[in-house]
Amino acid sequence: MGELFFHNVTGQKRAAGHLSDMVRTGRILHAMILTGDAGSGRHELAEAFGAALLCEHPVERDGFLEACGECRSCHQAKSGANPDLITVRNVDPKTGKMKPPGVDDIRRMRDSVAILPYYADHKVYILPLADKMGAQAQNALLKTLEEPPAYAVLLLLAGSTDGLLPTVLSRSVTLRLQAVSSDLIEKDLVSRGIDPKKAHRYASLANGNPGRARLLSGSESYEEFFRQVTELFRDLPKKSAGDLSLASARILGTDADFDAEEEFYFLAEMYVRDLAAGLANAPSLIFHSPITYSNHTVENEPSLTFDQVERLRLAVSNARERRARNGDPVMTCELMLLSMRDALS
Incomplete structure (x- = not known):
């Protein structure tokens, strides 16, 4: 599990605010596309939203309604074991690298969606590399997008919407992540123990992407x-x-x-x-x-x-x-x- 909290996602206050407001008002969209480069914070935001939505006692913190971090649901989310917060993974057995979900992964997800939540009022599914999915996998996803159960929430993570079918786009709401200022990235690196001079260098090389800065600095x-x-x-x-x-x-x-x-x-x-x-x-x-x-x-x-x-x-x-x-x-x-x-x- 990643950051878990909205306030820990570097430079994405606008997107985090939209997601937090959904938790606060209870007006939850059933399908969203979070667009941004790998490392922009899209996966962390998806996990923070899922954790907050499933949390038993969400709390106000730094302007966000987010996961408490203490309840059973949050402890399960931290360990990646929350049965109502599911990342649809497709890992290449040879390289160990993540691949886009295939049609079989989407069919298994559809079977899982049909099962009621175990503990919470919602089940949250995170689909990494959604824009890289083939047409067959995206078409398999359509049935869930067209007739989602009231408790199901799908978060599609994408570099852009270019690779997604119009039928998928029309049934989802897109939330675009913004480039992060080098000053914020530099502060984030320093807070993680990176030498200030190195933090300045890698923030300049990050091209607005905090994850890229963390990868290169490490x-x-x-x-x-x-x-x-x-x-x-x-x-x-x-x-x-x-x-x-x-x-x-x-x-x-x-x-x-x-x-x-x-x-x-x-x-x-x-x-x-x-x-x-x-x-x-x-x-x-x-x-x-x-x-x-x-x-x-x-x-x-x-x-x-x-x-x-x-x-x-x-x-x-x-x-x-x-x-x-x-x-x-x-x-x-x-x-x-x-x-x-x-x-x-």
């Missing part, structure tokens, strides 16, 4: 990875095709506790964004701030033009599209770096 390999990437971008104009081929294989082959490929493309996007921000005399967040590991600032770049920055942006965008079409990871990375080098030359 990584044993991220700082070295970041140093290698920033130095690669700094020295791009000097690199040969062979150098870039070796760099691509080395970076994507990083043995890390984070997704090295996704992080590399994210940093490439931030690098281009920072260059554009520098040309526009706007504040930048990563590569031209005090947290950088090198003196890689716009001032000591060659005089760039907006056309060059656009070519850099296209190089990264094209690489993203290639990977989405299952292009070879190393070759795609190498082509992107070659295009970026040529744009800087």
Whole structure:
């Protein structure tokens, strides 16, 4: 079980307030879609809402009506053993990673929905990666969405609504989570025992996502990875095709506790964004701030033009599209770096 309380979910007061008000008024929606990137707090909010809805003695705390944390229901929720608060899990047995619920998972959930709550007035179902579910699984979900029992509450967690069928969207209410300020993320990291200087660095790298900041700040390999990437971008104009081929294989082959490929493309996007921000005399967040590991600032770049920055942006965008079409990871990375080098030359 995650945070359990609304007030512990970083930077999502608006969404938490809506969910808390439902508990307070008793006007519970039967199907909601919580949209936000992984790490934005969508799962924590869903768990906090479920815990508050099932709590025997909900309490007012910091402006929210939320779980007391002391009753039987709350103790069961904390341990992940509350029979009326169910996460529909589909774990890959080989990798241990969570996959979107499949049609069989949804059918089992439908059978469970037909059973009355064990203790509370509601049964809450949390569906992670709902926007990644296939059409067959989503269609299997429709029957429950169309004719839900009065006690059933379904919380669909999604990166966006793009992957959800119109029939699912029309039977649900969407609650969008917001990006979180770097100041709030920094405070959250410090409260978790992270060194203030590191907290500032990772809050800047979080892109408004507290979960991302926590993941990177807890990584044993991220700082070295970041140093290698920033130095690669700094020295791009000097690199040969062979150098870039070796760099691509080395970076994507990083043995890390984070997704090295996704992080590399994210940093490439931030690098281009920072260059554009520098040309526009706007504040930048990563590569031209005090947290950088090198003196890689716009001032000591060659005089760039907006056309060059656009070519850099296209190089990264094209690489993203290639990977989405299952292009070879190393070759795609190498082509992107070659295009970026040529744009800087």
